[in-house]
Amino acid sequence: MTTVGLISPGAMGASVGAAAAHTGTTVVWASTGRSLSTRERARESGLQDCGTLQNLVATCEIILSVCPPHNAPDVADEVAAFGFSGIYLDANAIAPDVTREIGSTMTRRGARFVDGGIIGGPAWKAESGTQLYLSGKDAWVIADIFEDSNLHTSVISEHIGAASALKMTFAAYTKGSTALLSAILAVAEKEGVRAHLERQWGDEFTRITHQRVTTNTAKAWRFEGEMREIAATFSGAGLPGDFHEAAAQIFADLSKFKDRDETPGIEEVIAALLKPSS
Amino acid sequence: MTTVGLISPGAMGASVGAAAAHTGTTVVWASTGRSLSTRERARESGLQDCGTLQNLVATCEIILSVCPPHNAPDVADEVAAFGFSGIYLDANAIAPDVTREIGSTMTRRGARFVDGGIIGGPAWKAESGTQLYLSGKDAWVIADIFEDSNLHTSVISEHIGAASALKMTFAAYTKGSTALLSAILAVAEKEGVRAHLERQWGDEFTRITHQRVTTNTAKAWRFEGEMREIAATFSGAGLPGDFHEAAAQIFADLSKFKDRDETPGIEEVIAALLKPSS
Numbered sequence: 001m002t003t004v005g006l007i008s009p010g011a012m013g014a015s016v017g018a019a020a021a022h023t024g025t026t027v028v029w030a031s032t033g034r035s036l037s038t039r040e041r042a043r044e045s046g047l048q049d050c051g052t053l054q055n056l057v058a059t060c061e062i063i064l065s066v067c068p069p070h071n072a073p074d075v076a077d078e079v080a081a082f083g084f085s086g087i088y089l090d091a092n093a094i095a096p097d098v099t100r101e102i103g104s105t106m107t108r109r110g111a112r113f114v115d116g117g118i119i120g121g122p123a124w125k126a127e128s129g130t131q132l133y134l135s136g137k138d139a140w141v142i143a144d145i146f147e148d149s150n151l152h153t154s155v156i157s158e159h160i161g162a163a164s165a166l167k168m169t170f171a172a173y174t175k176g177s178t179a180l181l182s183a184i185l186a187v188a189e190k191e192g193v194r195a196h197l198e199r200q201w202g203d204e205f206t207r208i209t210h211q212r213v214t215t216n217t218a219k220a221w222r223f224e225g226e227m228r229e230i231a232a233t234f235s236g237a238g239l240p241g242d243f244h245e246a247a248a249q250i251f252a253d254l255s256k257f258k259d260r261d262e263t264p265g266i267e268e269v270i271a272a273l274l275k276p277s278s
Numbered sequence: 279m280t281t282v283g284l285i286s287p288g289a290m291g292a293s294v295g296a297a298a299a300h301t302g303t304t305v306v307w308a309s310t311g312r313s314l315s316t317r318e319r320a321r322e323s324g325l326q327d328c329g330t331l332q333n334l335v336a337t338c339e340i341i342l343s344v345c346p347p348h349n350a351p352d353v354a355d356e357v358a359a360f361g362f363s364g365i366y367l368d369a370n371a372i373a374p375d376v377t378r379e380i381g382s383t384m385t386r387r388g389a390r391f392v393d394g395g396i397i398g399g400p401a402w403k404a405e406s407g408t409q410l411y412l413s414g415k416d417a418w419v420i421a422d423i424f425e426d427s428n429l430h431t432s433v434i435s436e437h438i439g440a441a442s443a444l445k446m447t448f449a450a451y452t453k454g455s456t457a458l459l460s461a462i463l464a465v466a467e468k469e470g471v472r473a474h475l476e477r478q479w480g481d482e483f484t485r486i487t488h489q490r491v492t493t494n495t496a497k498a499w500r501f502e503g504e505m506r507e508i509a510a511t512f513s514g515a516g517l518p519g520d521f522h523e524a525a526a527q528i529f530a531d532l533s534k535f536k537d538r539d540e541t542p543g544i545e546e547v548i549a550a551l552l553k554p555s556s
Contacts, residue, residue: 096469119478133474156474165469170478172462177455183517184450190515191374191443196411196434200397200448237468238552239461242524249518274516 001026004145005060007053007075008034009042013066015122016091016132019151020064021046030056057082062145064089066118069225076102080109089142091116091132093225095168095232096161103136103160112138115160117167123151135162168233172244175216175223176230179247182213182254185266186273194270210266217264220254227251279304282423283338285331285353286312287320291344293400294369294410297429298342299324308334335360340423342367344396347503354380358387367420369394369410371503373446373510374439381414381438390416393438395445401429413440446511450522453494453501454508457525460491460532463544464551472548488544495535495542502529 003026006017021027028050029042042049050056056063057079063086065075072092079088088111090102096115103113113136120130128150134142135157143153156162188194198206216223227248231241253273257264264272281304284295299305306328307320320327328334334341335357341364343353350370357366366389368380374393381391391414398408406428412420413435421431434440466472476484494501505526509519531551535542542550 162471166471166474169462169466169471169475173459176458180454180521181451183512184447187512187515187517188447193440193444193447196444197447234461234465237465239465240524240527242520243458246518246520
């Protein structure tokens with residue numbers, strides 16, 4: 001049996017680990033330095049604790065990296081530094097150029113590399129419809145791990161970068177347009193015309209917009225980095241990166257809602273955008 | 279009877295003039311230096327030709343400015359230079375700060391000023407639902423001109439800048455998100471994942487997106503300036519202007535479709551964005 005290592009069991013990562021563990025695969029993680037809540041989440045997800053990253057690298061034939069975008073290159077570097085020679089999946093929301101760079105570094109240092117991009121929320125149920133897109137010559141090995149699991153997989157290309165590009169271009173609209181709508185509401189408020197704008201939008205569009213804007217605040221702290229990766233993706237393709245540089249700034253201004261128990265009201269979100277320093 | 283002057287009978291302006299003329303108001307325009315097609319459109323719209331702008335200013339108690347955004351300040355300057363002392367409506371897609379500057383200049387030079395913002399397409403039929411939003415102390419005078427006409431009016435505030443802000447924040451999403459989707463399709467094409475992105479989007483969203491992106495190309499040449507006004511509106515309110523700086527660049531790259539008889543296909547639009555210099 002293949003042993004799979006998971007880095008790291010955050011909200012998304014834990015569900016990915018659980019999906020693999022559920023099919024009978026042994027999934028391990030390294031608890032050193034991690035919080036109590038992460039340990040609990042890992043245990044509940046059926047992951048086995050191997051202690052350190054060095055142990056994880058020594059134990060596993062396959063390693064899955066699921067982490068915030070800005071950590072992705074460092075995680076890969078650490079794994080490579082321990083001499084990993086198995087298959088490494090980077091499933092993070094990073095620009096295809098960044099993925100290609102990580103991939104060529106990993107390959108040069110003796111590992112095999114697969115590109116991944118996750119679209120959807122945590123994959124706790126099959127009905128969640130969470131998709132793991134995969135690309136690269138060894139993509140099928142990763143797809144095999146998740147066969148008949150709650151995480152749907154799709155191998156889309158032999159080329160490293162394809163899965164990342166798909167993730168980036170999909171999130172470019174969902175998250176980018178939410179950031180845009182957040183900014184629009186703040187500008188309209190500042191100019192004293194928000195009620196008129198919302199009347200012109202109509203009740204349904206306004207209701208959905210308020211919902212999108214307010215429910216996104218809890219995740220805003222990790223969207224800033226993702227928006228910068230999308231900006232880099234656009235620039236890399238010769239298109240303007242400014243849409244998502246602006247989106248990054250909006251999410252940065254909303255990052256203070258991270259540890260809130262309740263979703264804030266629209267008035268409070270708008271106030272945060274108009275006085276981002278408070 | 280009040281005589282109303284219209285500057286200028288473009289696609290939107292002509293329909294605004296026709297709406298006023300249809301209610302029995304005398305609407306004049308100045309043909310000097312204008313093209314044959316504009317003259318024909320003005321005649322068909324029931325506008326009377328008074329020859330020069332100087333005649334128009336001397337004849338009219340009310341002047342309506344409906345022109346491309348970057349021309350708005352110059353048009354107002356010329357009217358003021360001829361000593362206009364009636365009511366001047368600026369109904370253009372310009373940033374509220376620009377409107378306020380035009381307004382205070384006009385007022386200082388002896389005219390009364392009304393702010394307007396048009397949402398919707400040309401107002402040839404009442405069912406088009408085209409809205410002229412108005413703000414300022416004399417806004418009701420303009421609303422009176424269009425009573426029971428094909429152009430619906432709504433006085434939203436006493437403050438100059440409110441109607442412009444409403445126009446800007448509304449167009450910020452409609453046109454801004456179309457520019458964003460255009461860019462996304464080009465990035466996905468460049469990275470070789472467009473078919474996968476469109477599968478993830480689903481048939482309906484993809485169809486509507488292609489339609490929005492392709493039908494906007496004919497108007498792209500005049501959206502660039504409007505996007506820069508929206509960027510200025512955002513910056514003026516302390517929010518990032520970069521969304522619409524990017525949108526301006528996209529529409530600039532698509533401006534070559536201006537004089538096309540037929541709507542281009544999606545492939546051609548994407549190619550234009552990937553090779554904007556061609």
